[in-house]
Amino acid sequence: MSQRKRKSIFEIFEEFIGHVDKVFEELVGVVPFETPLCDVSKRELKPLVHMYETEDEVIVTIDLPYVRKEDIRLSASENTLKIEAPVRERIRMSRWGPYQKEVEFECFRRTITLPAIIDPEKTRAKFKDGILRVILPKKIYGYRIIVE
Amino acid sequence: MGFETPVRIVGAFKVKAGAKMLVGIPDVGLVGVIAASHIVQSLNMVEAGYLDSDEIPPIVVIHDNEPKSPIRIYNSGDFIVLTTEIVLPAQTILTVSRSITKWAKEKGVDTIIGLTGLATPNRLEIEKPAVYGVGSTPQARELLSKAGIKSFDEGLLVGTYATLLRECMRAEQPNITLLAEAHLQFPDPGASASIIETLNTLLNLNIDVGELLDKAEEIRVKARELMKKTQEQLRSLRKVQEQELPGIYV
Numbered sequence A: 001m002s003q004r005k006r007k008s009i010f011e012i013f014e015e016f017i018g019h020v021d022k023v024f025e026e027l028v029g030v031v032p033f034e035t036p037l038c039d040v041s042k043r044e045l046k047p048l049v050h051m052y053e054t055e056d057e058v059i060v061t062i063d064l065p066y067v068r069k070e071d072i073r074l075s076a077s078e079n080t081l082k083i084e085a086p087v088r089e090r091i092r093m094s095r096w097g098p099y100q101k102e103v104e105f106e107c108f109r110r111t112i113t114l115p116a117i118i119d120p121e122k123t124r125a126k127f128k129d130g131i132l133r134v135i136l137p138k139k140i141y142g143y144r145i146i147v148e
Numbered sequence B: 001m002g003f004e005t006p007v008r009i010v011g012a013f014k015v016k017a018g019a020k021m022l023v024g025i026p027d028v029g030l031v032g033v034i035a036a037s038h039i040v041q042s043l044n045m046v047e048a049g050y051l052d053s054d055e056i057p058p059i060v061v062i063h064d065n066e067p068k069s070p071i072r073i074y075n076s077g078d079f080i081v082l083t084t085e086i087v088l089p090a091q092t093i094l095t096v097s098r099s100i101t102k103w104a105k106e107k108g109v110d111t112i113i114g115l116t117g118l119a120t121p122n123r124l125e126i127e128k129p130a131v132y133g134v135g136s137t138p139q140a141r142e143l144l145s146k147a148g149i150k151s152f153d154e155g156l157l158v159g160t161y162a163t164l165l166r167e168c169m170r171a172e173q174p175n176i177t178l179l180a181e182a183h184l185q186f187p188d189p190g191a192s193a194s195i196i197e198t199l200n201t202l203l204n205l206n207i208d209v210g211e212l213l214d215k216a217e218e219i220r221v222k223a224r225e226l227m228k229k230t231q232e233q234l235r236s237l238r239k240v241q242e243q244e245l246p247g248i249y250v
Helices: A009-028 B028-042 B090-107 B138-146 B160-171 B189-203 B210-214 B216-222 B224-236 B239-243
Strands: A049-053 A057-063 A073-076 A080-096 A100-113 A124-128 A131-137 B007-010 B020-024 B046-053 B061-063 B066-068 B071-075 B079-084 B111-119 B131-135 B175-182
Touching: A049 A100, A073 A131, A080 A131, B007 B090, B020 B028, B020 B090, B028 B079, B028 B111, B028 B175, B028 B189, B028 B210, B028 B224, B046 B079, B046 B090, B090 B111, B090 B160, B111 B160, B111 B189, B131 B138, B131 B189, B138 B175, B160 B175, B175 B189, B189 B210, B189 B216, B210 B216, B216 B224
Parallel strands: B020 B079, B020 B111, B111 B175
Antiparallel strands: A049 A057, A057 A131, A073 A080, A080 A100, A124 A131, B007 B046, B046 B071, B061 B066, B071 B079, B131 B175
């Protein structure tokens, strides 16, 4: 039986922001505070993510160009999926507005709030052509009801 | 010079008789935008005009200290390319499509060719994306057939390319829409390469896609923000309808 790891205050805050965004998105169809897909100060890129769910699973695909399979660090809790992946060479972007003449990025990082409670131990993932596909089986609660 | 519509096409260049107009705007996998950019560079096309409207987002692109309209038109004589790096607001799609069609008709453009992606759930398993074609007239369909391009027989098209196709049908302006199997949510340079190879066959061109494929990862990184905005638009347009089971059509 696995031990549940205590979450840091940052993880809790990140989850909270994820929930707020999700609620706003459901209510008005947009994320309230649009943020760029990068953090220049940390030299991090936020990967593009596509997520959908079936009756039994949550399926997440993540776009990870410049990443090697062996460098991907992936972890899941019951309602989050965390991805960290250094790039195999620094991604340099030049001539970025009047202030940011050139910037380099070293890794992809993102924590994704999942739409359902999943079983982290049964999660499986496959990486092909720079795209990571993660299948997270949902936790099944309840009893089977016999129909007479 | 411009039209008396909410959308104006500005540019005084002369359209060569028989010229084809290629359209690459943000949609599935950014296939059209990536393909259009590569075509403009490969054919050394010159910027000849732009599309202007009070309704498009308040954005100006600055390149080499020169402000430019975000929706630009390039010309090389035989080909005209209209492309943009902004996502058109849903309420402007009809007027933009209508203006492009009207302009093409008045200028004597032979055929408008829309370049886009076809959202393909198992794209990861596909090594070389197939390209399908839709023609608005019997002549356009014959052209596709002669070039050996698979026809898009049944299904729905949703979004800007669908509106452009419909406006062309209304105005009797020949239109061909090419759709390459693509990732719905991620930039897909591989699908763009397939569509350019199809154009090579259709229009007797010789555009090399080697460099495009070599730069695929770089393009995927640089196109992320545009893809994110496009994802939001595709969601609002209910692009998912293209993947729903077909209804009854008699």
